[in-house]
Amino acid sequence: MDQIKRQISVWLPPLLALLIAWINPMGWPINVCLTLAIMVWMLSWWLMETVPMAITALLPILLFPLFGISTIEQACAPFGDKFIFLFLGGFLLALALEKSGLHKRFSLSLLKITGNSASKIILGFMLSAWFISMWISNTATTLMMFPIALAVSNLFDKSVEKHNKTIRHFRVSLFLGIAYASSIGGMATIIGTPPNAAAVGILNKTFGREISFTDWMIYGLPFSLILLFLAYMAMTKLIFPLKNEKFDKGRNFILEELNKMGNWKPNEKRILGVFAVAVALWLSEGVIRSIYPSYPISDVWIAMAAGIALFLLPGEESKPILNWEDTRNLPWGILLMFGGGLSLAMAFKESGTLKLLTDSLAVLNYLDDQMYLILLTGIGLLLTAFMSNLAMVTLFVPVVASLAINKGIDPIYFAIPVTLSASCDFMFPMSTPPNAIAFSSGHIRSKEMLKAGIVLNLISFLLLVIFILIN
Numbered sequence: 001m002d003q004i005k006r007q008i009s010v011w012l013p014p015l016l017a018l019l020i021a022w023i024n025p026m027g028w029p030i031n032v033c034l035t036l037a038i039m040v041w042m043l044s045w046w047l048m049e050t051v052p053m054a055i056t057a058l059l060p061i062l063l064f065p066l067f068g069i070s071t072i073e074q075a076c077a078p079f080g081d082k083f084i085f086l087f088l089g090g091f092l093l094a095l096a097l098e099k100s101g102l103h104k105r106f107s108l109s110l111l112k113i114t115g116n117s118a119s120k121i122i123l124g125f126m127l128s129a130w131f132i133s134m135w136i137s138n139t140a141t142t143l144m145m146f147p148i149a150l151a152v153s154n155l156f157d158k159s160v161e162k163h164n165k166t167i168r169h170f171r172v173s174l175f176l177g178i179a180y181a182s183s184i185g186g187m188a189t190i191i192g193t194p195p196n197a198a199a200v201g202i203l204n205k206t207f208g209r210e211i212s213f214t215d216w217m218i219y220g221l222p223f224s225l226i227l228l229f230l231a232y233m234a235m236t237k238l239i240f241p242l243k244n245e246k247f248d249k250g251r252n253f254i255l256e257e258l259n260k261m262g263n264w265k266p267n268e269k270r271i272l273g274v275f276a277v278a279v280a281l282w283l284s285e286g287v288i289r290s291i292y293p294s295y296p297i298s299d300v301w302i303a304m305a306a307g308i309a310l311f312l313l314p315g316e317e318s319k320p321i322l323n324w325e326d327t328r329n330l331p332w333g334i335l336l337m338f339g340g341g342l343s344l345a346m347a348f349k350e351s352g353t354l355k356l357l358t359d360s361l362a363v364l365n366y367l368d369d370q371m372y373l374i375l376l377t378g379i380g381l382l383l384t385a386f387m388s389n390l391a392m393v394t395l396f397v398p399v400v401a402s403l404a405i406n407k408g409i410d411p412i413y414f415a416i417p418v419t420l421s422a423s424c425d426f427m428f429p430m431s432t433p434p435n436a437i438a439f440s441s442g443h444i445r446s447k448e449m450l451k452a453g454i455v456l457n458l459i460s461f462l463l464l465v466i467f468i469l470i471n
Contacts, residue, residue, distance in 0.1 A: 035347050042056050043391060058336065100265070103136070104261070141185070176444060192220075426460075
């Protein structure tokens with residue numbers, strides 16, 4: 001039976017794509033029809049996980065030249081786009097943080113500060129996950145935080161837990177809080193989560209609109225921070241209410257773990273220095289450029305300089321902080337997915353598919369700009385419940401940006417809220433990797449995740465609406 005399902009998932013999407021291209025039910029130009037057919041093929045393989053998502057992202061290289069949508073050079077060029085190297089530099093920084101354990105030192109230090117009540121310990125975990133996921137992937141952040149969280153939660157006597165609703169609420173809020181905070185933190189920076197970098201790449205490559213690291217943070221950081229606070233309050237006060245009880249065992253464990261790490265090691269200090277300089281340059285690059293327009297340093301340059309520095313600076317035993325063996329742990333597949341998404345966006349524009357889709361939605365042009373954007377953001381939030389957030393951004397942001405241009409609006413105004421909505425999916429285990437990791441802990445029931453997710457999805461949408469109305 002599994003073999004039959006496998007064969008169906010392999011062959012049905014390409015057959016469906018060929019059928020769409022052959023019948024052409026809407027009478028579209030042939031290149032438009034072929035582009036949409038390939039999009040259906042890619043989306044189907046993404047949804048059914050027929051092959052790894054990174055392999056699906058390579059289909060444009062195979063199919064676009066074959067069907068005359070683009071040349072092989074045009075199809076391959078997006079895989080070397082500068083924003084892929086921006087994320088590569090971010091990945092190298094994240095790899096150094098994980099290898100040195102610096103991320104653990106930071107999270108334990110923050111947990112030490114936040115207090116010893118149950119709700120404050122959850123706040124400490126959420127703040128740690130939120131901050132760390134601004135700079136490394138939300139999946140890696142969740143995986144890193146969970147062993148600490150499991151150890152803290154296991155301090156409870158399991159026989160007592162069955163009869164104590166507060167302990168049950170603490171466990172669920174702790175694991176869900178880490179997963180949700182990891183997703184929320186990724187919204188704050190370009191390198192925090194793949195959809196952000198994909199949207200920035202699409203806006204630059206397809207629409208010639210540049211977004212700097214600072215530009216994104218001006219919008220993303222306040223939204224992310226407010227959503228984190230609302231998520232924490234909703235979890236601990238409304239959905240899984242916690243009494244303000246002391247939890248000295250949890251605090252003592254955190255102090256013990258921090259003491260085990262000992263004094264700061266030389267390589268930790270050096271990594272922190274590289275990280276701090278990179279962040280400072282990212283944040284100041286836009287200001288410096290406004291004063292000196294010919295300033296040659298860009299966000300991508302900073303990311304690559306930081307990444308290369310980690311292979312030069314000495315770590316433990318005078319060896320470089322990173323070596324090539326460490327790069328086995330880099331999520332190379334994400335970089336291929338970026339390239340595939342940008343290649344698909346290129347085909348959307350060059351084949352006329354983007355104009356056709358934009359014209360089809362032009363019937364809504366009578367709407368006020370803000371109401372139009374609220375509707376598009378709601379559609380984005382709905383789409384991301386049924387497909388990966390990266391796939392949603394790849395397919396929907398070009399359309400949204402084009403609609404903005406048709407209305408005489410800066411495409412950034414439409415694209416950023418829709419991109420942020422891609423990370424606001426908290427309902428199902430399969431929605432995002434952090435959700436899946438939280439669910440796999442065995443401490444969360446599906447109905448508990450659904451209950452919390454519905455509330456947080458609604459809060460996210462209302463907050464997006466407020467941000468749209470005030471901007």
